[in-house]
Amino acid sequence: MRRLSHRLSRRSRALARRLPLVSCIALAACSGNAGSPATPAARGEPAIPARVAAQFPSGWRLAAGAQGTVAPQAMAVSNSPDASAAAVEILRAGGNAVDAAVALGFALTVTWPEAGNIGGGGYSVVQMADGRTATIDYREIAPLAATRDMYLDANGKLTDKSIYGHLASGVPGAVAGLTALLERYGTMPLSRVMQPAIRLARDGFVVDTALAGSMSRAQNMVNRYTGIATPYFPRGRVVGAGDRLVQPDLARTLEAIAKEGAAAFYRGWIADSLVAEMQRGGGIITKADLARYAPAWRTPLRTTYRGYALVSMPPSSSGGVVVAEALNVLEQYPTLPAFGSTQYAHVVGSAYQRAFIDRNAKLADPDFVPVPVDRLTSKAYAQALRATIGPRASRTAELETAMNAISVPREREPEHTTHYSVVDAKGNAVATTTTLNNSWGSGVWVRGAGFMLNDEMDDFAAQPGKPNMFGLVQGEANAIQPGKRMLSAMSPTIVLDSKGQVLLVLGAAGGPTIITGTSQVILNVLEHRMSLMDAMRAPRIHHQALPDSLTYEDGGLAPAVLDSLTQMGYRMRRLRALVNVNAIMRVPGGWEGVPEPRRSGGAVGY
Ligand code: GLY
Numbered sequence: 123m124r125r126l127s128h129r130l131s132r133r134s135r136a137l138a139r140r141l142p143l144v145s146c147i148a149l150a151a152c153s154g155n156a157g158s159p160a161t162p163a164a165r166g167e168p169a170i171p172a173r174v175a176a177q178f179p180s181g182w183r184l185a186a187g188a189q190g191t192v193a194p195q196a197m198a199v200s201n202s203p204d205a206s207a208a209a210v211e212i213l214r215a216g217g218n219a220v221d222a223a224v225a226l227g228f229a230l231t232v233t234w235p236e237a238g239n240i241g242g243g244g245y246s247v248v249q250m251a252d253g254r255t256a257t258i259d260y261r262e263i264a265p266l267a268a269t270r271d272m273y274l275d276a277n278g279k280l281t282d283k284s285i286y287g288h289l290a291s292g293v294p295g296a297v298a299g300l301t302a303l304l305e306r307y308g309t310m311p312l313s314r315v316m317q318p319a320i321r322l323a324r325d326g327f328v329v330d331t332a333l334a335g336s337m338s339r340a341q342n343m344v345n346r347y348t349g350i351a352t353p354y355f356p357r358g359r360v361v362g363a364g365d366r367l368v369q370p371d372l373a374r375t376l377e378a379i380a381k382e383g384a385a386a387f388y389r390g391w392i393a394d395s396l397v398a399e400m401q402r403g404g405g406i407i408t409k410a411d412l413a414r415y416a417p418a419w420r421t422p423l424r425t426t427y428r429g430y431a432l433v434s435m436p437p438s439s440s441g442g443v444v445v446a447e448a449l450n451v452l453e454q455y456p457t458l459p460a461f462g463s464t465q466y467a468h469v470v471g472s473a474y475q476r477a478f479i480d481r482n483a484k485l486a487d488p489d490f491v492p493v494p495v496d497r498l499t500s501k502a503y504a505q506a507l508r509a510t511i512g513p514r515a516s517r518t519a520e521l522e523t524a525m526n527a528i529s530v531p532r533e534r535e536p537e538h539t540t541h542y543s544v545v546d547a548k549g550n551a552v553a554t555t556t557t558l559n560n561s562w563g564s565g566v567w568v569r570g571a572g573f574m575l576n577d578e579m580d581d582f583a584a585q586p587g588k589p590n591m592f593g594l595v596q597g598e599a600n601a602i603q604p605g606k607r608m609l610s611a612m613s614p615t616i617v618l619d620s621k622g623q624v625l626l627v628l629g630a631a632g633g634p635t636i637i638t639g640t641s642q643v644i645l646n647v648l649e650h651r652m653s654l655m656d657a658m659r660a661p662r663i664h665h666q667a668l669p670d671s672l673t674y675e676d677g678g679l680a681p682a683v684l685d686s687l688t689q690m691g692y693r694m695r696r697l698r699a700l701v702n703v704n705a706i707m708r709v710p711g712g713w714e715g716v717p718e719p720r721r722s723g724g725a726v727g728y
Pocket of ligand 1: 539557558559560581609610611612633634
C-alpha cells in the first residue's frame, strides 16, 4: 500500500511538471475573474448586438446566411410541427408560455412518441417577464426494488437490461412535473391545455417523413418488447408518411389526466395498467413507486458568460453545471480563436474534456450525494482549469489526477430526448427538455394506456467505471439506489440580454452531446455574433473526456485543421451529425425560431 501511494505521488509530481497547471494548483492567488469583461450594457453595447456573417468550412453541408421562422409576438419550437402548433393554439387562446409549454409537452407524447412522453421525465426552466425564475426536476427515479447490481449477470458482466425491456424503466415523472408547473406558473386549467393533445390522439394526425422513419427504425424493438400490435404498427406494417396515426388508448389516458390531474396517472387505472405491464414483462415498478413520485423544484443554476446571464438546470441534471463550467473556462480567454480554426477546436474541446471529467465523477442526484455545484461553477475554478490547457491535447487519465489536486477556496456567493422552447408576447419563456432516453425508450408500450416507457435506468452508472449506452464512464456517485434520480445531461437554458430580457431559449436531445451542442449554439450567438440560424447550422464538436477523443461532424472541420489537431495529439472521431437542438432567439421586431437543421421539427409563431 505504501509503495502504491509513493508511486502515485511520484506520478502526480511528474504530471504537475508536464501539465501547465502553473501556480493555480492551490488557488489562493488565482481567485476572482480576471479577464472577464464588463457586461455588454457597461460596454455600451445594445441588448442584442448586430449579427456577423458566419463562415463555415467549404466542405460543410449546411449553408450560412439563411433565416429561421420570425414572428412578432410569440414562438414555439419543437421536434414536431403539430406539437408546436398546439402550443400556439393555447397562446392564441390567451394562455401564457407555461400554459403553452404544458400543452406542447402533452402533445409531443402523441406526435413524437420516440421521445415526447408521459412515460418518461424531464426538466423545465421558466423565466417569467416579472423576473420570477424557476426550475423543476421531474426526472424518473429508481424503483424501490432497484439494487446497485441489478443489471449484472451471474458472472458480474453488464447486461443490456438497463436499455431494453421492462426492467429498464425508472418511475416516470413527466405527468407530475407538467401538472405542477402548470399549477404554479400557468393561467389555464389542465383540461384546457390538454385539449390539443387529446384531439391529436383521438382524431389522429398526418404522419410526416421524420416520424415514419423513426417508427420504421423502432418496429422490431417495440414489437419484441411489447408483443402485441400497437397503433404505430397496425397489422404488422408501419404507419407511413402521409397516413393518419390515431391512438385511442392514449386519448383515453390523456382525457383521464385532463379530468383528474396527475392522480389519474399515479394512483388510478393508468397506474394499474402500468403495473400490470411491469408484471407481464418482469419489471419492478409498483403502485407504491408511482404513488410516492414527486417532482422537485430546484434552485435555478445561474451563471454568466461575458456579461450575459444564463439560467439553467442544476442537478439531478449535469447539464447546467457542465455548460457553466465549460463556458467559464472559455471566458478566461480574453477572446476566443476564430470559429472553425484549430485553436478554437482545441480550446473548446479542452474545456469540455475538463468539465466532463468532473461530470463523470462528481455529479449525481443531490438528494443522495453532496454535489459541489458552487465549486464546479466558480470562476476561480475555471481559471485553474484554464491553466491546465497547454498547446497540445491533454490525456484524460492524466488530467483526472491533476484536477483532483486543484484546491479552490469556498466561494461566499450564494450559492434522449427532445427539447422544446416557448416564448409569449409578454416575454415569459419556458425551456423544457424531456426524454425516454433511447429513442422509443425501453421498447415497452403500456397496454390499454397507450404510451411508451423510458429506459432511463441506463443513465445510472449500472456498473461504475464501465461505459453506458452513450460511452459515458461514470462513478460511484451515480450508482443505482432505490428512489434516486439518475444523472442526466439535459440542459434546458435561458440566456438573458444586458437588459435582463430573454435573448435565447434553447436545449437539445442527444445524451452527453446535449451539453456540447447547447453550449456551442450559445457560444456562436454570444461570442461569434452569428444569427440564430447560422449558430444552429454551424458545425459542432464534442468531447466527453472518455472515450478520450474529439468528435467532429463529417465535413465540419477543414482538412488542414484535422491534420493539425491530430498532430497536437487528438484522437479524432467523425460522426455524420451531432445532436438535436431547438432554439428561439429575440431578434429586432420579434422572435426567430429554429428547429434542428440536421433533423426535423417545427417553429410556429404569430
Ligand atoms: N437520457 C439522456 C439524459 O438524460 O442525459
